[in-house]
Amino acid sequence: MSNTLMELRNVDKFFGSTKALRDVSMAVQPGKILCLLGDNGAGKSTLIKVLSGYHQPTRGKIWFEGQETRFSGPREARQRGIATVHQNVGSIPLMSVGRNFFLGAEPVRGRWPFHSIDTQKANAIAVEQMQKFGLTRVTDGDQLVGTMSGGERQVLAIGRAMYFGAKMLILDEPTSALGVKEASIVLKMMRIARRNGAGIVFITHNARHAMSVGDDFCVLIQGEVAARFKRDEKSREDVLNLMAGGEDMTELEDDLEQID
Amino acid sequence: MTHLLRRPETGAFAAFLLTYLFFALATPGTGFVSLNGTAGWLNLAAELGIVAIPVGLLMISGEFDLSIGSTVGAASMILALGTNQFGAPTWPMIGLALLAGAVIGLANGLAVVKTKLPSFIVTLATNFIVIGATMGLSRLIANVTSSSIFASDSAKLAFASRLGQANISILWWALVAYIGYRVLAKSSFGNWIYATGGNEDAARAAGVPVERVKIMLFVATGVCAALVGILQGIQWNSGNATYGMGYVFQAPIVVVIGGVLLTGGYGSVVGIVFGTALFGVISSGIFYTGWNTDWIQLFLGLLLAVAVLANNYVRRLALTAR
Numbered sequence: 001m002s003n004t005l006m007e008l009r010n011v012d013k014f015f016g017s018t019k020a021l022r023d024v025s026m027a028v029q030p031g032k033i034l035c036l037l038g039d040n041g042a043g044k045s046t047l048i049k050v051l052s053g054y055h056q057p058t059r060g061k062i063w064f065e066g067q068e069t070r071f072s073g074p075r076e077a078r079q080r081g082i083a084t085v086h087q088n089v090g091s092i093p094l095m096s097v098g099r100n101f102f103l104g105a106e107p108v109r110g111r112w113p114f115h116s117i118d119t120q121k122a123n124a125i126a127v128e129q130m131q132k133f134g135l136t137r138v139t140d141g142d143q144l145v146g147t148m149s150g151g152e153r154q155v156l157a158i159g160r161a162m163y164f165g166a167k168m169l170i171l172d173e174p175t176s177a178l179g180v181k182e183a184s185i186v187l188k189m190m191r192i193a194r195r196n197g198a199g200i201v202f203i204t205h206n207a208r209h210a211m212s213v214g215d216d217f218c219v220l221i222q223g224e225v226a227a228r229f230k231r232d233e234k235s236r237e238d239v240l241n242l243m244a245g246g247e248d249m250t251e252l253e254d255d256l257e258q259i260d
Numbered sequence: 261m262t263h264l265l266r267r268p269e270t271g272a273f274a275a276f277l278l279t280y281l282f283f284a285l286a287t288p289g290t291g292f293v294s295l296n297g298t299a300g301w302l303n304l305a306a307e308l309g310i311v312a313i314p315v316g317l318l319m320i321s322g323e324f325d326l327s328i329g330s331t332v333g334a335a336s337m338i339l340a341l342g343t344n345q346f347g348a349p350t351w352p353m354i355g356l357a358l359l360a361g362a363v364i365g366l367a368n369g370l371a372v373v374k375t376k377l378p379s380f381i382v383t384l385a386t387n388f389i390v391i392g393a394t395m396g397l398s399r400l401i402a403n404v405t406s407s408s409i410f411a412s413d414s415a416k417l418a419f420a421s422r423l424g425q426a427n428i429s430i431l432w433w434a435l436v437a438y439i440g441y442r443v444l445a446k447s448s449f450g451n452w453i454y455a456t457g458g459n460e461d462a463a464r465a466a467g468v469p470v471e472r473v474k475i476m477l478f479v480a481t482g483v484c485a486a487l488v489g490i491l492q493g494i495q496w497n498s499g500n501a502t503y504g505m506g507y508v509f510q511a512p513i514v515v516v517i518g519g520v521l522l523t524g525g526y527g528s529v530v531g532i533v534f535g536t537a538l539f540g541v542i543s544s545g546i547f548y549t550g551w552n553t554d555w556i557q558l559f560l561g562l563l564l565a566v567a568v569l570a571n572n573y574v575r576r577l578a579l580t581a582r
């Protein structure tokens with residue numbers, strides 16, 4: 001327990017009358033992948049926005065590295081080593097790969113007021129970090145991110161988080177829109193980050209992706225933690241059923257097959 | 261070649277060159293291309309250029325400022341009332357006028373960031389509030405809405421010198437443009453400006469203080485507008501609450517002609533400078549042709565329409581794979 005990276009204790013998050021999170025407690029361990037499962041609208045994105053300092057909890061406590069913490073915003077969370085790749089947002093299409101990669105932490109050379117962003121360095125590192133994971137198509141750091149595929153953008157975002165030495169990596173559905181090859185690159189990146197000792201929160205709707213990398217699992221249903229278990233404690237069917245909010249998915253799948 | 265086409269300033273540069281050549285060829289022997297003629301269009305561009313730079317950066321960050329016009333007038337009136345009615349020394353009053361510009365900008369920035377209302381409407385309101393307040397207070401204090409300025413010699417040197425026909429405003433424009441260029445293209449803050457306008461949520465999530473970026477740009481815009489008020493006031497030896505009203509729309513127009521996307525996230529200072537220079541060339545060139553100056557508006561309107569379409573095209577070009 002002593003080396004828990006981040007812990008939520010009885011956290012609520014309300015948006016007006018919408019109770020997005022209710023009495024959520026969970027712990028993120030270094031060197032472990034925590035899979036956050038749940039149906040659409042279950043509160044997963046809200047939960048990671050609380051973890052990443054984007055939202056303040058309405059009630060409850062956050063502990064980070066053994067201290068009770070209240071992040072003033074995403075910037076503070078990031079400075080303390082929490083890197084987040086949000087669902088759908090993350091890159092600026094009309095900016096270059098290099099400038100996106102270093103956004104908020106630009107390398108500069110020269111002295112104020114005559115300093116300037118070291119574009120060459122930024123571009124070189126960004127391209128190198130993406131190629132490291134097998135993305136060989138991106139070779140020019142000046143390329144605009146808007147011209148890259150969804151998978152390439154996701155790799156850029158995760159590579160960036162890992163490069164800045166995140167202690168904690170939060171990924172909101174990083175594989176959901178990706179093809180097989182790019183999804184496997186992302187899963188590989190997560191394994192590498194885990195080996196480097198980062199604590200990872202991984203949100204997905206894909207049970208196979210979850211089962212292939214997850215160490216701990218936490219299921220949210222309507223803003224509440226409905227179940228938590230460790231790897232190998234449950235079968236893939238059980239997990240599927242839990243993800244569907246408790247309904248029997250195998251039956252549903254059988255129904256579907258009958259339609260065909 | 262396509263690389264060049266994708267740059268935000270290419271269109272403005274081409275338009276500037278074509279327009280310049282057009283007037284140069286259409287007005288042979290009138291002195292349009294002479295040193296004095298050049299000083300003429302640079303003079304016309306300079307003061308607009310000083311406000312267009314920060315307005316352009318603000319638009320790249322995704323916000324508008326329509327309050328610049330009244331800030332110009334307010335700054336000139338502060339200088340006029342101070343040096344004339346109260347006999348105050350010039351330089352402290354210049355400082356006060358710049359401070360007033362900063363305060364107006366700060367108010368705009370805070371209002372936009374806190375209320376999350378469109379800056380278009382917030383700063384339109386500010387524009388009327390400031391000009392109304394300037395007129396009302398001037399009447400209360402001195403029963404005037406315009407008044408003479410008595411500037412010290414050193415202030416006249418800094419803000420009203422001339423070299424031949426060329427106005428010192430041109431130097432101020434160059435200085436503001438240089439600072440704007442350094443900030444936007446070279447500094448981290450510039451990266452944040454692009455990110456804020458390109459995808460505000462993503463920028464915030466990456467740790468960019470988007471609110472601070474916007475507020476600082478509003479303040480810079482207010483200060484630059486006040487600088488223009490000081491320049492005009494000292495050059496014309498008078499302050500007037502209505503100075504600068506022309507800039508309210510001229511500034512965003514030259515910014516868009518300069519290649520800045522109306523939706524934010526894309527543009528360059530070099531482009532804005534050429535957009536402003538184009539304005540100067542048209543406004544001055546018309547005189548040399550001897551045509552009625554009414555045509556200036558038509559020209560600008562057409563250019564604006566073409567620029568908006570061209571910018572959209574450049575943006576799409578930039579986003580197609582290489």
Ligand SMILES: Nc1ncnc2c1ncn2[C@@H]1O[C@H](COP(=O)(O)OP(=O)(O)OP(=O)(O)O)[C@@H](O)[C@H]1O
Pocket residue numbers: 015018019020038039040041042043044045046047087
């Ligand atoms: N900023 C907000 N204001 C109001 N309601 C919100 C806000 N953000 C989320 N909600 C609500 O909170 C609930 C949980 O949303 P959330 O985005 O966390 O779900 P999710 O589990 O990430 O779903 P998905 O799988 O579709 O991404 C939803 O009912 C949503 O409408």
Ligand SMILES: [Mg+2]
Pocket residue numbers: 044045046087172
């Ligand atoms: Mg979500």
